[in-house]
Amino acid sequence: MIKLGVIGFGSRISSIVKAVVAHDPEFHVTGVVDPDERSARKRLPEADRDEVKFYPSLASLVKRGRPDALLIGTRCDLHARYAIAAAKTGLPLFLEKPIATTLRQARGIERAWRDAKSEVVVSFPLRVSHLCEEAKQRIDAGAVGRVEHLLATNYVSYGNVYFDRWYRDYQITGGLFLQKATHDFDYLSYLAGSPIIRVAAMMTQGRIHQDKTLEPSGGNPDVAYYPEIGTPITGMNEDSSSALLEFATGAKGVYTQVFYTRGKAEQRGATLSGLHGTLQFDWYDNNLRVVPHAIDTVPESYQPPEGFEHFGGDAVLAANFSDVVLGKARSRTPIKAGLKSVYACLAARKSAQTGRFVNVEQVTDL
Ligand SMILES: NC(=O)c1ccc[n+]([C@@H]2O[C@H](COP(=O)([O-])OP(=O)(O)OC[C@H]3O[C@@H](n4cnc5c(N)ncnc54)[C@H](O)[C@@H]3O)[C@@H](O)[C@H]2O)c1
Structure with missing residues (x-):
């Protein structure tokens, strides 16, 4: 089983998770950070819905939940903050766009990922359509x-x-x-x-x-x-x-x-x-x-x-993310x-x- 930790389990990331699981059923969501647990739980894949644990922060999700990979699907203004925190974990990351909304955030991501040990798949379905x-x-x-x-x-x-x-x-x-x-x-x-x-x-x-x-x-x-x-x-x-x-x-x-x-x-x-x-x-x-x-x-x-979905791009992104997590491909x-x-x-x-x-x-x- 490949364990996914998701930060912000909203509507967009739920469709990406669905595509990842469709590509490889070994992937399961096991940990989530989302203040709206009720709505997030309803969106979870049925197979994982009752088992998934919710955590108050990315740090606790990583420490206690021990995921193999992370996905960030919050709204735009929070992407950079979580992406910067994710850089230190060494885990592969799926990151929603726009990855930052200010210069300060973008520069923070650039610094944080400079020496990172893992790869990011940015959610750009059109490029891979x-x-x-x-x-x-x-x-x-x-x-x-x-x-x-x-x-x-x-x-x-x-x-x-x-x-x-x-x-x-x-x-x-x-x-x-x-x-x-x-x-x-x-x-x-x-x-x-x-x-x-x-x-x-x-x-x-x-x-x-x-x-x-x-x-x-x-x-x-x-x-x-x-x-x-x-x-x-x-x-x-x-x-x-x-x-x-x-x-x-x-x-x-x-x-x-x-x-x-x-x-x-x-x-x-x-x-x-x-x-x-x-x-x-x-x-x-x-x-x-x-x-x-x-x-x-x-x-x-x-x-x-x-x-x-997205002219074929979402399925390709999901497959690429799965391959990156398994060390079979570059982002x-x-x-x-x-x-x-x-x-x-x-x-x-x-x-x-x-x-x-x-x-x-x-x-x-x-
Ligand atoms: N790549 C694409 O083609 C594409 C398509 C649609 C949306 N998006 C992007 O996806 C992102 C999410 O959009 P959506 O429609 O799914 O929004 P959404 O509101 O459905 O999902 C956001 C989730 O984040 C949660 N959240 C709020 N505060 C949080 C916090 N502090 N920590 C963790 N989680 C928190 C919310 O409870 C919610 O579940 C947006 O940035 C949007 O631009 C990308």
Whole structure:
């Protein structure tokens, strides 16, 4: 039996645990840290539900429960604190994104994991999804030549989640670059084979999503009213936000995320181009296309298998975590990837707030 210790047994980590157990039934949750024991216990796999012990802290979970691996699934603002504590345990870790919400937290993680003896699997399902992997293989094989430009879009069809659930609390999320673009900056950097080094960003807040408590009559048809979502002054999630990206290779990119689109208007994917070709993919269309620029060449179209959580990424993450715990593989989404993405997101937020280009802090210690 492989014993899992989980910190924050909420909705997201319960689906990851399910995928880990589906991959290898030898994995069992045996210890949990979560102040809401009642709700957490209901989410536990049935086989473990009555046996699992709850602990008041990560230290006591590790000392008394002796797990073989840890998973951190709290809300965003607590990831870094627990990840720093987990570094000292020497145990493999599955860590939810965004792995930090402030520069101070991110630097703390970088210091803590510098000499750590174990590996982290950061929860970036898009990077390991079928479509992204197929794109990566083609790009590395030279399908477009040297990548010069990346264009990525994210028209979110379920953006209400960021205004009517706990995500509306800006103090917890730190805004939607950290919450959402952390995935996109990660996969773009992965495909470009290069970190993002400079960002210029803009955002719109409070034009569409407005605080209902401040406007109880709610009369404007172009406005969506939600309770207690803050204001641009107190801090609030964006209606939309965009960033110009410069990569260390010299490639340039642009990314846009929009949170009021609904239904079939959804889009998430990228177009990468170089002198020799253009590669496009979209997760909702579940399609990848490579168009060579040479005259008379036939474009390639590819459709990966459909119908998986996060476009197949969650199952791959769970399998990779299981392999890391058993010492059979290296992490495909290491702590460095989580940090690089957080530094880029923080630069984007700062740029949007100040109207200036912002250099992205680079990971040096790992
Ligand atoms: N990688 C992805 O694709 C993806 C998808 C969805 C959510 N997420 C991320 O997962 C995280 C959790 O989201 P969720 O929807 O599961 O939230 P949730 O509220 O369902 O889960 C959070 C859990 O943490 C517990 N908790 C609260 N305070 C705690 C503390 N001090 N110590 C330990 N546990 C504590 C809560 O009781 C709850 O059980 C978020 O950061 C979110 O951004 C990632």
